[in-house]
Amino acid sequence: ETGVTQSPTHLIKTRGQQVTLRCSSQSGHNTVSWYQQALGQGPQFIFQYYREEENGRGNFPPRFSGLQFPNYSSELNVNALELDDSALYLCASSGGQGHEQYFGPGTRLTVT
């Protein structure tokens, strides 16, 4: 059974640019959540996708958007990058909305 995978591992972008992060959910999981973890902080919920529909969102501006595909993999897109967007972005998948989440290793984004 393959766990949650994320790509790329590390990324450096310039302020104002756009970025796309990718997540492959664990086999059999239909729910994906994205989190932003700033240095020294706990993960902050960005949004969740269940069967290709967004069904929950945290306090993040609209320039944070996402997609979930028919195979339940997912993308996180961030437009107009700001310095404060520098963080570890974590993806977590689960077998349903109330089920345990399993986290990927994260993508470290640095905005300069």
Added chain:
Amino acid sequence: GDSVTQMEGPVTLSEEAFLTINCTYTATGYPSLFWYVQYPGEGLQLLLKATKADDKGSNKGFEATYRKETTSFHLEKGSVQVSDSAVYFCALRDPGTYKYIFGTGTRLKVLA
């Protein structure tokens, strides 16, 4: 809104010492409670969970009991090892939205 408060770290202990990491929460309704562990450069791993009052979660020698009366979920281990050095996150899952809310994390350092 819902929140999780953890004791500030770092916590530094000698090998075989007793560990307690305090966690309290504020929530409407009856959330599920979790402890996650994050090793350097990695994503979060589920350590243990409890879904209702008085439940005790346990794994790898770690334990935590869901105390509704004190809104707490303190993590304990009777004898820590150097390999337990990591950051520990307490989290709750809102029963209505299934959103996870994390504490800020407590760094544990165990010395040989």
